[in-house]
Amino acid sequence: KQEVTQIPAALSVPEGENLVLNCSFTDSAIYNLQWFRQDPGKGLTSLLLIQSSQREQTSGRLNASLDKSSGRSTLYIAASQPGDSATYLCAVREVLTGNQFYFGTGTSLTVIP
Amino acid sequence: ETGVTQTPRHLVMGMTNKKSLKCEQHLGHNAMYWYKQSAKKPLELMFVYNFKEQTENNSVPSRFSPECPNSSHLFLHLHTLQPEDSALYLCASSQPRLGGSPSYEQYFGPGTRLTVT
Numbered sequence: 001k002q003e004v005t006q007i008p009a010a011l012s013v014p015e016g017e018n019l020v021l022n023c024s025f026t027d028s029a030i031y032n033l034q035w036f037r038q039d040p041g042k043g044l045t046s047l048l049l050i051q052s053s054q055r056e057q058t059s060g061r062l063n064a065s066l067d068k069s070s071g072r073s074t075l076y077i078a079a080s081q082p083g084d085s086a087t088y089l090c091a092v093r094e095v096l097t098g099n100q101f102y103f104g105t106g107t108s109l110t111v112i113p
Numbered sequence: 114e115t116g117v118t119q120t121p122r123h124l125v126m127g128m129t130n131k132k133s134l135k136c137e138q139h140l141g142h143n144a145m146y147w148y149k150q151s152a153k154k155p156l157e158l159m160f161v162y163n164f165k166e167q168t169e170n171n172s173v174p175s176r177f178s179p180e181c182p183n184s185s186h187l188f189l190h191l192h193t194l195q196p197e198d199s200a201l202y203l204c205a206s207s208q209p210r211l212g213g214s215p216s217y218e219q220y221f222g223p224g225t226r227l228t229v230t
Contacts, residue, residue, distance in 0.1 A: 004155065034218055043117075043203055044221040089156070091219075100169065101146075101219065103156040 002027045002094055006104035013080055014112050021075040021107045023090035028068050031093040035064050035075050038087045038106070047088075048075070052095075080111045116140040117222035119204050125228045126194065134189040134225045136204030143208060145187040146219070147179060150201040162187060194229045201226050 003026045013019050023033070032051045036044040048057045048064040050073070056065040063076040073090060087106040094100045116139045126132050138145065147159040161169035162181040176198075178190040187204055204222040 032218075036221070041201075041224075041226065043119075043223040044205075044219075046218050046220060049218040091156075101156075101158055105153070105155050 002030075002092060002100075002102040004090060004092060004102045004104040006088075006090060006107050008107060009105065010108040010110075012110040012112060015080060015082060017080050017111075018076070018078050019080055019109070021077070021088050021109070023073040023075070023104055025071045025073075025092050025102070027094065028071050029095045030068065031095050033064075033066055033073050034091050034093070035062075035073075036089045036091065038089060040087075044089065077109075080109075082111045082113050085109055085111050117204060117206055117220050119202075119222035119225050121225060122223065123226045123228075125230060126191065127230055128194060128196075130194075131190070131192045133191065134202055134204075134227075136187040136189075136222055138185055138187075138204075138206040138220070138222075140206055140220060142206035142220075143184045144206060145181060145184070146205040146207075147187065147189050148203040148205065150203055150224070156203070160189075191227075194227075196229050199227055199229045 005024045007022050030052055034049045035047040037047055038044050048059055050057050050066040061078040066073045087108045089103055089106045091101050091103045118137050120135045143164050145162045149157045149159055158171055159173045160179045165181050176193050180188040201224045203224045205219045207219045
């Protein structure tokens with residue numbers, strides 16, 4: 001069974017810093033990987049989706065990379081802002097049925113003004 | 114707010130009650146999902162529907178009963194729940210993965226915060 005791990009579990013940085021969040025998965029047979037943001041008590045907002053054939057995706061200050069062979073993805077956030085404070089989750093969609101999504105436990109990010 | 118809505122947003126129910134959660138998507142998707150999110154645990158996929166047919170049931174207890182009357186609506190019927198069922202229940206939708214077609218991203222609703230007393 002696929003296992004997804006996110007490190008660190010929590011991160012606190014001063015405003016303006018660049019930061020990297022990590023996601024690792026045990027089975028490289030994935031269809032895609034998706035990064036989400038979750039604000040307290042709310043649903044998930046999709047940030048970036050990387051297909052298994054892609055190496056990276058960019059949206060504004062966010063850049064996500066995927067190294068499928070090593071089972072890793074990173075989410076890079078440039079010039080962090082207090083509004084970036086949230087929990088960031090990664091999820092992989094497995095190949096076999098395409099209907100199973102496996103989530104990590106998330107990284108709780110706090111950006112200090 | 115996204116194109117996926119959930120009602121109610123908060124629900125408190127006793128262990129003997131029967132209630133239902135509702136999810137509606139306005140994105141033209143044909144796959145819908147129920148997830149459970151408990152504190153300090155990864156999101157757990159509960160059920161998957163593709164074109165109104167249930168394709169995944171991840172060993173969910175029978176006190177949770179899903180229903181998908183059409184591709185836009187998904188229900189989760191609750192009966193005789195336990196306190197450990199208290200959690201945030203999230204609905205999501207996407208295009209289903211069909212052989213050879215690109216895989217689409219999931220869109221989530223805001224969730225229903227369920228408390229079982």
